[in-house]
Amino acid sequence: MDISFWGFMMGLLLLLIPCYYLNFYKTGLVKDTLIGASRMIIQLFLIAIYLEYLFKWNNAWINLLWVVVMTVVAALTVLNRTKLSRSLLLLPALGAFLFSVLFIALYFIGCVVQMSDLFDARYFVPISGMILGNILIANVIALNTFYSGIKRESNFYRYQLGNGATFQEALRPFMRDALIKSFNPTIATMTVMGLVSLPGTMTGQLLGGSSPSVAIKYQIMLMIAIFASSLISVLITLWATRRKAFDTNGLLKDTI
Amino acid sequence: MINYNDITFSYGGNNLFKDFNLNITDNEHVCIAGRSGVGKSTLLNFLLGFLQPEKGMIEVNGIQQSNENIQLIRNQILWLPQDINLPFQNVRELLQFHFQFKVNRKKLYDESKALELFAAFGLDRSLINHEIAQLSGGQKQRIAFIAGILTDKQVYLLDEPTAALDPESTIRMGQFVQSCTDRTIMAISHDEHFQKYFDRTITL
Structure with a gap:
């Protein structure tokens, strides 16, 4: 109605x-x-x-272009919100976001919904948008936690390097913190879903006239797609940005 | 063996080092002294790759320091910084932490050796079950030192290891350092009581 x-x-x-x-x-x-x-x-x-x-x-190229534009806006928003160097980190963040969105959205449409047209505007655009919105939040929290943690605890970070930890090993505690802080809210939301709140996709489908069983299937699949894409994007973003953010001796650049 | 060859470095307009040379032989114990801001910790930072001299070359056990070799050099070092924040819950977690590093994976954590070292440093054995937050600055630094010793490194770099210690603990630390006859040790300290346990003291 x-x-x-x-x-x-x-x-x-x-x-x-x-x-x-x-x-x-x-x-x-x-x-x-x-x-x-x-x-x-x-x-x-x-x-x-x-x-x-x-x-x-319903043109695949226009739909793809729209998703790319949304991804650029999302990457810029994440870097603005985290106050990290845009010139150094935009390309790695953009690549990470684009890969995660396209991989999960196309997997969802092709393997879960099993549409023959993977770029169908009615599925590709809203699903990509929903995934991007969640990727954005997860990445803001993860990047903030990761880089501010290394700046705040630079003594500990250096202590590890100076005692033989490799670059990856010294970053591991900060990666762990970033993952915990950015995924705890999503896990909490999944845990109470349906009990405390009726989620957006499901509500939208019910209001649009879908049956409850169809609505919950979409909701479950979307939550899992969002969780997976957020995690993939956070891991790739952290991995890709750190290649630019640290010098060859493993120290965080002052410009970050 | 640690070699600083013709090191030049300036900071904030001051020439901290100009063609500076220092050679520390295998198993030699050298203490670096000098007033604040003269560049004592900077020497350790060069060696660890945290700072780059403008000119000159640094060598550790025959490995010339470079971006490619820095990991090989760090693998041989036990570094005890003056200020450490240790985000661990308890002492045992700290003692075992270094064994997670790839360089130490083949080594085994030996708690009995840790407790022997507690005694050598005048620390109560029961501290091993304590929370890190319950420790004083001096206790934290000595336990961090013990954590490093357990990993059996060849070169010890100690930055003001007695700054938070009382005289008795300083003597124990000095005696311990003196007993490490098969380790190369470079320490920074302005404490004359501690300096006497070293083979030589260089004042910058």
Whole structure:
């Protein structure tokens, strides 16, 4: 069932409640909330227009180009949020993201949904988008934890190198921390899924008229695809960026 | 054998080293002394590959230091830095930590030897079951030293190993260093009571 114009306006009215309390407690977040909500509305309406055409054309190259553009934006966002050197790390991060998204999205569409057209816009674009959104969050947490950990505990990092640890061995405790911090939230979400919340994909499919059994199958498969792609992307990003981020003696460059 | 040949290095506009030479023979124990900021720790950082001299060459046991060889040099070294943050839960975890490195994988962790070393350094044996957070700075540094000794390295680099020790513990540390007659030791210390246990002291 479509949402009418007035129904949409009624939905927006709900924003007044958080805005009132954010203002009451002088959080300074009202302006950010309004800007954030406005950007979301405009961006999503633009995407809706774009997707209409994307679905109508259904051209593999255009779909692929769209996913590449989304990946570039995601890689830039991750580096901006982590405040790491964009000039040094953009290419490795971009390569890692692109590989993870394409590998998992095409595996999902080809082997799980078993579509004959792997680049079908209705599947390829939204599934890639969902995977990218989660890759972005996992990578921001992982990169932040990894590089800030090495900077904060540089004494310990050097202590390991100076006592014979190889570069990979000295990085291992920091890799472990990065993986724990970035994947704990996803594991927690999977653990309570269906009990505490009905997840987005499933809710969307139910609202779109799919049967609950189809909806949960998609949800389960997507959660696993998201988990796998996030882990693959984090490992490749850390591996690829560290080749640029450290000097030949294993020390973190000052420019990072 | 450790050789520093014609080392030149400046930092912050100051010439710390100009054609500096130092030769330490096999199993010799050398203490480096000097006021703060004169470049004592810098010498160790050159050897470990954490700093590069502008000019000159460093050699450890016949291996000339370079980007390609730095791992071979680090494999032979026990390095005890002055400030260490040890993110371990307990003392035993720290003692076993070095054995995870590829270079030490064929060696076996020997707890009885660790306890002998605890006694030699005047540490209570029960400390082996303690949490790292419960240790004092001096205890942490001595246990980190013991962790390194267990891996049987040929070259010891000690950076102010007695800075957090009382006089009695300093004597024990000195006696231990003196007893390591089959190890090459380069230490940094401004403690005159500790310096006397070395074959020679070089003041920068």
